[in-house]
Amino acid sequence: MSIETNTDLEEALHLRQLSEMDALADQINALPPARVRTFHPRRGRMSPKHHDAMERLWESHGVDVPLDPATALPLDLAALFGREAPTVLEIGSGMGEATVAMAAADPERDYLAVEVHTPGVGNLLSMSERRGLTNVRVALGDALTLVGHQLAPASLDAIHVFFPDPWPKARHHKRRLIQPAHVGLLRSRLRPGGTLHCATDWAEYAEAMLDTLTAEPGLTNAFDRFAPRPDHRPMTKFERRGITAHRRIYDLIFHRSPIEGEQVQAR
Numbered sequence: 001m002s003i004e005t006n007t008d009l010e011e012a013l014h015l016r017q018l019s020e021m022d023a024l025a026d027q028i029n030a031l032p033p034a035r036v037r038t039f040h041p042r043r044g045r046m047s048p049k050h051h052d053a054m055e056r057l058w059e060s061h062g063v064d065v066p067l068d069p070a071t072a073l074p075l076d077l078a079a080l081f082g083r084e085a086p087t088v089l090e091i092g093s094g095m096g097e098a099t100v101a102m103a104a105a106d107p108e109r110d111y112l113a114v115e116v117h118t119p120g121v122g123n124l125l126s127m128s129e130r131r132g133l134t135n136v137r138v139a140l141g142d143a144l145t146l147v148g149h150q151l152a153p154a155s156l157d158a159i160h161v162f163f164p165d166p167w168p169k170a171r172h173h174k175r176r177l178i179q180p181a182h183v184g185l186l187r188s189r190l191r192p193g194g195t196l197h198c199a200t201d202w203a204e205y206a207e208a209m210l211d212t213l214t215a216e217p218g219l220t221n222a223f224d225r226f227a228p229r230p231d232h233r234p235m236t237k238f239e240r241r242g243i244t245a246h247r248r249i250y251d252l253i254f255h256r257s258p259i260e261g262e263q264v265q266a267r
């Protein structure tokens with residue numbers, strides 16, 4: 001099908017056929033982005049196993065993030081998970097290893113992952129099913145649309161941003177997920193006292209994150225500068241890659257604190 005508008009793209013996303021996915025990825029990559037992307041456009045090549053997991057589980061475990069934020073509808077987390085429980089959002093879940101391991105170890109909380117890379121989403125669904133997890137759901141699309149247009153203020157217990165793309169060149173820093181333009185939005189989706197946990201193996205990005213998070217009113221560092229590596233954060237491919245390259249791993253753990261005069265409706 002020819003893709004000319006966002007509506008066309010959304011229709012194509014719903015088809016979720018292997019060959020169409022590859023063609024779609026090419027066409028998305030060719031479109032001028034509606035806003036600066038925080039991710040590398042790449043083809044989504046799904047294995048038959050991941051494709052099968054998508055086909056069977058998307059309806060019950062998937063969340064559509066529309067390409068056009070103006071068409072995004074609020075997400076009812078209690079309806080999505082079938083219960084009222086504290087929710088953790090993992091942004092850029094990659095292949096889903098951390099989401100699945102943390103959700104398995106923490107059955108009292110619900111885990112929503114968001115990722116633009118379709119094979120990662122398929123892998124996460126497949127692993128989560130294999131382990132019989134009932135507290136994992138996954139959103140496919142841009143996390144900034146999900147957070148800004150589909151999740152309510154104060155609706156999250158924690159946000160995890162593990163090994164986000166470092167965008168090392170100065171001219172690409174505007175693509176970073178953790179930057180002043182986005183941090184106020186992330187904070188607003190946390191409940192009072194909720195946690196923003198970031199990790200990176202890129203020293204300069206780690207320092208920039210520390211400066212940005214420290215400067216944000218209403219976020220308080222739980223540690224003095226960087227946090228010790230928490231045992232509950234599972235090792236992922238990207239952390240292993242950093243360690244193999246002899247890079248130091250940095251964790252940052254901040255909590256949402258009150259801003260004077262701010263009214264928060266806890267959910």
Ligand SMILES: C[S@@+](CC[C@H](N)C(=O)[O-])C[C@H]1O[C@@H](n2cnc3c(N)ncnc32)[C@H](O)[C@@H]1O
Nearest residue numbers: 038039092093094115116142143162163236238
């Ligand atoms: C370097 S990988 C790390 C993946 C995983 N957290 C790990 O530790 O293995 C960063 C991931 O973030 C995803 N990503 C970047 N920006 C995103 C966005 N705005 N919305 C959703 N996913 C995003 C990328 O597609 C990529 O899979």
